[in-house]
Amino acid sequence: MTERKLIALDVDGTILDGNGVISPAVREAVASAVAAGHEVTIATGRSVAATLPVVRELGLNPEYVVCSNGAIVLKRDAGSLDGYRREFVESFDPGPILTRIRSHLLTARYAVEDETGFFRYTEMFPQETFGGPSKRVAFDDLMHGQATRVVVVSPDHQLEEFLRIVEEMGLSKVSYAIGWTAWLDIAPEGVHKAQGLERVASILGFGPHQVVAAGDGRNDIEMLEWASRRGIGAAMGQAPDDVKSSANRVLGSLEEDGLAELLNGLV
Numbered sequence: 001m002t003e004r005k006l007i008a009l010d011v012d013g014t015i016l017d018g019n020g021v022i023s024p025a026v027r028e029a030v031a032s033a034v035a036a037g038h039e040v041t042i043a044t045g046r047s048v049a050a051t052l053p054v055v056r057e058l059g060l061n062p063e064y065v066v067c068s069n070g071a072i073v074l075k076r077d078a079g080s081l082d083g084y085r086r087e088f089v090e091s092f093d094p095g096p097i098l099t100r101i102r103s104h105l106l107t108a109r110y111a112v113e114d115e116t117g118f119f120r121y122t123e124m125f126p127q128e129t130f131g132g133p134s135k136r137v138a139f140d141d142l143m144h145g146q147a148t149r150v151v152v153v154s155p156d157h158q159l160e161e162f163l164r165i166v167e168e169m170g171l172s173k174v175s176y177a178i179g180w181t182a183w184l185d186i187a188p189e190g191v192h193k194a195q196g197l198e199r200v201a202s203i204l205g206f207g208p209h210q211v212v213a214a215g216d217g218r219n220d221i222e223m224l225e226w227a228s229r230r231g232i233g234a235a236m237g238q239a240p241d242d243v244k245s246s247a248n249r250v251l252g253s254l255e256e257d258g259l260a261e262l263l264n265g266l267v
Contacts (some may be wrong), residue, residue, distance in 0.1 A: 005231075005266060006206040007033060008043040008066070008197050008223065010215035011054050014236055014259055022057065029263035030058050039204065043193045045069045045177070045185050045219050047149075048117045050131025052082050063204060068113060069177065069187045069219050070196035071148035088199065089115045091146035092188040097174055098142055099151055101184070104165050108154040110139060112147045123168045125153065149233035150174075152184040177219030183218055193219065212266065214251070214259055215239075221246040234262050 009030075015022055033040050041062035042052050051067045065074040065084060075087035094112050101108070111121035111130075119134035120142055142266055154162055162182035173189045193215075201211055211231035213223045216239040224233035228248035235244045237253035244250050251258030 002266060003210060003245070004206075005038045005210050005212050006197075006201050006204065007038050007040045007263070007266070008193070008211070008213045008227070009040065009259070010193075010220050010223075011042060011044040011046055011051065011218065013216035013238070013254055014214055015054065015058070017069060017254055023257055023260070025260040026258040026263075027058065029257075029260035030060070032267045033263045036058065037144075038266065039063065039206070041065055041169070041200070042067075043070075043197055043213065043215075043223060045149075045193075045217075046070060047113055047119070047131050048074065048082075048086070049083075049133075052084065053131075063137070064200040066193055066196035066200065068149045069175070070192045071184060071187050072115070073196045073199060086115065088196070089148060090188040090191045091148050092174065094147040094150050094186075095143040097150060097171065097186060098139075100169060103153065104137065104169055105154050105157075107133075107156050108152050110142055111151040112142045113149040113151070114145055115148050125151070150186040152186070154182040157182040175220070177217070179217060179219070193223035195222075197223060198226065214229055214261070214262055216243065216254070218243060232262075234258075 040060055042051055042055055043066040046065050063076050071090045072086055074084040077085040081111035109123040111119050111125055113119050117132045119130045120137045122139050159182055161209040174189050177185045177190050211227045213227035214234040214238035221243055224247040227233035232249055233247040234249040234251050235247035236251055236258050251262050
């Protein structure tokens with residue numbers, strides 16, 4: 001029998017395509033990995049409310065789930081309404097960061113997620129960003145309270161220009177990742193998917209060589225670097241070059257069912 005693994009999967013661009021669909025090959029490969037005894041879980045930038053439907057659709061029942069880029073780690077709890085409770089929560093004061101970013105990106109759209117999963121936002125976002133309760137507010141109203149995640153989208157900028165502006169900001173006291181478009185995801189300092197997964201692996205007793213992680217975005221870089229040290233860090237074939245360079249394995253693309261390729265090799 002293959003040694004039991006902790007398998008952590010990103011959602012968008014790894015499990016789901018742009019239409020939110022899971023291919024039959026990926027669905028079957030996930031089920032086979034679970035049947036083989038592996039602990040298959042999710043590690044995503046999505047909020048809790050946007051993550052748990054994917055967990056259920058895949059038929060997963062992991063002990064822990066990593067959401068909001070590691071700022072929230074859920075633990076299975078039969079007594080909770082959704083079957084999970086917030087076990088670990090990391091938060092920060094978003095005010096100074098928002099003020100700094102707005103001075104560089106006057107026309108951007110901003111959203112702040114709190115530890116309950118409630119989003120406040122300044123302008124419309126793609127609905128999958130939230131997945132749960134949300135409210136449109138004035139920019140100044142984003143400054144109040146603690147945040148687990150800040151999302152910044154700047155439709156007026158091309159990605160390369162956006163990357164340059166973010167670099168010029170010199171953001172500190174936070175962790176951040178830049179998406180496929182002009183999209184900035186900000187978490188508390190030192191918080192990312194790898195930090196959340198390392199905590200989960202330690203609790204469940206998985207060694208570094210038993211970790212497998214797969215992702216496609218820049219918010220997966222720390223996770224793939226961490227998994228690659230002694231386990232498997234797998235980048236999807238369509239991932240940007242800096243994501244691929246953080247991994248020790250490059251899979252086929254989403255369209256080629258690259259994730260199924262990885263999982264089938266572990267059964």
